[in-house]
Amino acid sequence: MTSKAYKNEIDQLFEDVATMAEKAKKTVSLAVDAFINVDQTNVSEVKRLDDEIYSMEVMIEKRCIDQIALHAPLATDLRVVFVIMKVITDINRMGRYANNIADLAGKQRTDIEFEYPLLAMSKKSISLVSEAIDSLLEKDVEKANCLFKKDKEVDSMWASISRESLTYMMEDPRHITKGMEFILVARYLERIADHACNIGKRVNYLGYGDTAQIFETQKEELTERYITGKVG
Amino acid sequence: MISEKQTDNLELRRKKEKFFFTLFNICGLIVVLLLVIFVGYVVIMGISAMSWDFFTTTPGVGMRSGGIVTPLIGTVYLMGLVALFAIPLGVLTAVYISEYQSNRLMGRVWKVVVGNLAGIPSIVYGLLGLAMFVTALNLGFSLLAASLTLSLLVLPIVIMASREAIAAVPQSIRDASTALGATKWQTTVHHVLPYSISGISTGIILALSRAAGETAPIMLTGAVFFMSLPPSSINSKFMALPYHIYGTSTQSYGVPSELIFGAALALLLIVLGMNLVAIVIRSTFRSKYRW
Amino acid sequence: MVTKIKIRDLNVFFGEKQALNDINLDIEENSVTAIIGPSGCGKSTFIKCLNRMNDTIRECKVTGKVILRDGTDIYDSKMDLVRVRKNIGMVFQKPNPFPKSIFENIAFAPRIHGVKNKKDLANIVEESLRKAAIWDEVKDRLDKPAYDLSGGQQQRLCIARALAVNPEILLLDEPCSALDPIATAKIEELLVELKNEYTVVIVTHNMQQAGRVSHKTAFFYMGDLIEYGDTAQIFENPKEELTERYITGRMG
Numbered sequence: 091m092t093s094k095a096y097k098n099e100i101d102q103l104f105e106d107v108a109t110m111a112e113k114a115k116k117t118v119s120l121a122v123d124a125f126i127n128v129d130q131t132n133v134s135e136v137k138r139l140d141d142e143i144y145s146m147e148v149m150i151e152k153r154c155i156d157q158i159a160l161h162a163p164l165a166t167d168l169r170v171v172f173v174i175m176k177v178i179t180d181i182n183r184m185g186r187y188a189n190n191i192a193d194l195a196g197k198q199r200t201d202i203e204f205e206y207p208l209l210a211m212s213k214k215s216i217s218l219v220s221e222a223i224d225s226l227l228e229k230d231v232e233k234a235n236c237l238f239k240k241d242k243e244v245d246s247m248w249a250s251i252s253r254e255s256l257t258y259m260m261e262d263p264r265h266i267t268k269g270m271e272f273i274l275v276a277r278y279l280e281r282i283a284d285h286a287c288n289i290g291k292r293v294n295y296l297g298y299g300d301t302a303q304i305f306e307t308q309k310e311e312l313t314e315r316y317i318t319g320k321v322g
Numbered sequence: 323m324i325s326e327k328q329t330d331n332l333e334l335r336r337k338k339e340k341f342f343f344t345l346f347n348i349c350g351l352i353v354v355l356l357l358v359i360f361v362g363y364v365v366i367m368g369i370s371a372m373s374w375d376f377f378t379t380t381p382g383v384g385m386r387s388g389g390i391v392t393p394l395i396g397t398v399y400l401m402g403l404v405a406l407f408a409i410p411l412g413v414l415t416a417v418y419i420s421e422y423q424s425n426r427l428m429g430r431v432w433k434v435v436v437g438n439l440a441g442i443p444s445i446v447y448g449l450l451g452l453a454m455f456v457t458a459l460n461l462g463f464s465l466l467a468a469s470l471t472l473s474l475l476v477l478p479i480v481i482m483a484s485r486e487a488i489a490a491v492p493q494s495i496r497d498a499s500t501a502l503g504a505t506k507w508q509t510t511v512h513h514v515l516p517y518s519i520s521g522i523s524t525g526i527i528l529a530l531s532r533a534a535g536e537t538a539p540i541m542l543t544g545a546v547f548f549m550s551l552p553p554s555s556i557n558s559k560f561m562a563l564p565y566h567i568y569g570t571s572t573q574s575y576g577v578p579s580e581l582i583f584g585a586a587l588a589l590l591l592i593v594l595g596m597n598l599v600a601i602v603i604r605s606t607f608r609s610k611y612r613w
Numbered sequence: 614m615v616t617k618i619k620i621r622d623l624n625v626f627f628g629e630k631q632a633l634n635d636i637n638l639d640i641e642e643n644s645v646t647a648i649i650g651p652s653g654c655g656k657s658t659f660i661k662c663l664n665r666m667n668d669t670i671r672e673c674k675v676t677g678k679v680i681l682r683d684g685t686d687i688y689d690s691k692m693d694l695v696r697v698r699k700n701i702g703m704v705f706q707k708p709n710p711f712p713k714s715i716f717e718n719i720a721f722a723p724r725i726h727g728v729k730n731k732k733d734l735a736n737i738v739e740e741s742l743r744k745a746a747i748w749d750e751v752k753d754r755l756d757k758p759a760y761d762l763s764g765g766q767q768q769r770l771c772i773a774r775a776l777a778v779n780p781e782i783l784l785l786d787e788p789c790s791a792l793d794p795i796a797t798a799k800i801e802e803l804l805v806e807l808k809n810e811y812t813v814v815i816v817t818h819n820m821q822q823a824g825r826v827s828h829k830t831a832f833f834y835m836g837d838l839i840e841y842g843d844t845a846q847i848f849e850n851p852k853e854e855l856t857e858r859y860i861t862g863r864m865g
Contacts, residue, residue: 093798093825095805159848160824426671494709498771500669502722502778503699512721517712611712 111223114184121191122212136192143185173292180285187278222289234293248280371584393566395552403469412480440478448539466556468544476529483525487518520607527600531593537564617642617812623677647827654833664701702775708767710759745773765796785815
């Protein structure tokens with residue numbers, strides 16, 4: 091028994107979550123650009139967006155608490171509020187990682203040329219975020235479950251980048267600083283993809299009302315299918 | 323646990339239950355039987371007198387022949403006048419007591435006063451009427467004095483019945499009306515009275531049939547044993563059915579019993595007929611205003 | 614926000630017993646204000662003070678001021694009660710339609726306030742029923758007895774009846790306590806709509822209801838106003854220990 095006011099507010103909250111996610115995606119891509127291009131111009135913009143994302147999280151969280159306090163939601167209504175509260179934390183973390191990436195953006199170029207795999211990885215991670223948010227807005231569990239498969243790709247990208255960086259670092263100790271930065275940025279991007287998966291997990295919860303167990307078995311199954319090459 | 327002894331009690335209880343149930347049944351049957359015998363007796367004795375002539379001719383010499391037109395008309399006049407006096411006064415008094423009297427103590431005093439008025443024997447009312455209307459107010463031995471006396475007699479009945487009916491209207495309806503900005507009078511006229519009209523009219527009709535049947539008060543204030551013509555004005559004397567029955571059965575000799583019982587049957591018909599009207603009114607308004 | 618009703622030093626006595634102690638409260642215009650508190654805390658007494666329905670109760674004495682936005686004090690000795698109640702409508706705990714037709718229920722109040730024209734009356738009836746979101750359910754049976762309606766419909770009819778005199782303020786004394794959850798939800802939706810045009814004050818036993826419909830909440834206890842503030846604040850972080858104990862169900 092939820093009122094129209096409650097439904098309107100939830101719709102509004104979903105819209106704000108979408109806006110927040112857009113900001114997070116933009117922040118990540120700006121930060122990665124700044125790092126790859128060794129360009130300081132957008133770093134302050136990244137910081138500003140990160141702050142905005144954080145204040146959005148605080149605001150949405152407050153509104154979610156209001157909804158719980160005022161409307162005492164139950165069943166789906168309760169899960170929706172809970173999911174929104176969890177998802178905004180994930181999105182906020184993405185903003186934080188983008189901020190960390192921007193912090194690593196150097197002031198001058200070095201001679202390591204390594205942009206391509208990193209750019210590809212950031213695009214992949216961002217697309218994962220987009221799909222996660224889409225699945226949330228559409229409450230599409232199938233779509234959410236596809237995320238885990240793609241997360242594996244991001245994982246393997248992160249593994250290959252770190253291996254490659256390690257090779258550079260072993261070749262020449264002068265590359266250690268840059269190599270470490272590459273590894274860190276790749277790690278951050280991998281974490282961002284993980285947070286996208288977390289959102290997918292929440293969509294699962296939203297749809298089935300069950301905690302992670304369903305998801306875990308599905309994930310394992312998916313992983314196995316992926317490894318054994320039975321996917322798509 | 324239920325012991326053997328208690329089981330015995332159960333048996334005894336069942337027997338007792340059966341005994342009292344039978345007893346109550348018999349009591350109820352006796353009452354119904356008495357009523358049937360009583361009404362049946364009047365009908366059987368009086369039915370042979372029933373004819374158009376009986377209702378349209380004046381009583382003959384010594385009441386030994388003729389009809390009942392003069393006492394019938396007298397009773398109808400009497401009831402009309404009683405209705406005229408007692409209804410407005412009684413209903414408005416009831417409205418005052420239950421709607422306007424805000425002091426709780428006074429409300430209780432009113433209730434006691436009205437209740438006691440209803441319990442006063444009718445002959446006392448007769449004496450009062452004789453002293454007040456006939457003598458003190460110099461109205462004489464007349465239809466007016468008699469109907470005023472009867473009005474006093476039935477007033478408590480009208481007031482009590484109206485009060486009960488008005489009290490049965492839920493307070494929530496008055497609140498609703500008041501909260502809409504209606505004055506107390508508007509609330510009373512638009513809601514309280516219409517919704518209680520069935521109870522009030524039942525009370526009025528019971529009061530009128532009581533008035534129709536009373537003998538003692540009118541005997542002292544205006545009814546006469548014999549008149550050849552119906553009363554010409556409210557100041558003239560009159561004949562009335564109950565007094566006519568009293569007169570024919572005790573004061574004159576040789577009156578055929580069918581004439582006496584015919585008059586009794588006519589009175590019974592009037593009273594029963596009015597009760598019937600009361601029932602019809604009640605059920606009509608009940609279905610119109612129900613809550 | 615504009616203050617619609619200013620309540621100052623309101624005391625209510627029933628004979629020797631004091632029912633409300635020095636209530637001071639500002640009610641905002643075009644919003645829903647909820648009054649909550651345990652049974653016997655004086656919340657119904659309080660709301661009845663706002664349109665002087667307490668006057669109908671014997672031995673009830675009220676001191677203090679209830680000042681409307683236009684500056685009039687409804688407890689002014691010169692105040693016309695009819696005008697007060699025309700401006701401040703009230704809906705009661707149990708649905709109490711008149712035992713008349715649906716049309717007559719609504720038309721009564723405009724009629725006693727002087728609307729004679731049949732067409733005008735019909736317009737008022739339709740408009741009021743529409744505002745109370747019940748028009749579509751009853752438009753084909755306006756001449757049927759109001760008591761044929763379900764409890765929830767009757768209560769909305771009572772709201773429509775109160776709206777028919779075009780009041781500025783609508784008082785509701787536990788309007789849903791006799792209704793099932795679905796009828797309750799309909800009334801709540803309606804209240805949220807009505808606040809755009811009216812100032813609504815609702816007494817409720819049901820805290821969730823206060824949460825769902827109200828903007829501000831006042832908590833009464835033993836005739837005292839304990840706390841008054843934004844509903845979200847009262848529900849999430851009440852300032853008073855008593856409020857906390859009441860809304861968490863840990864009272865006595």
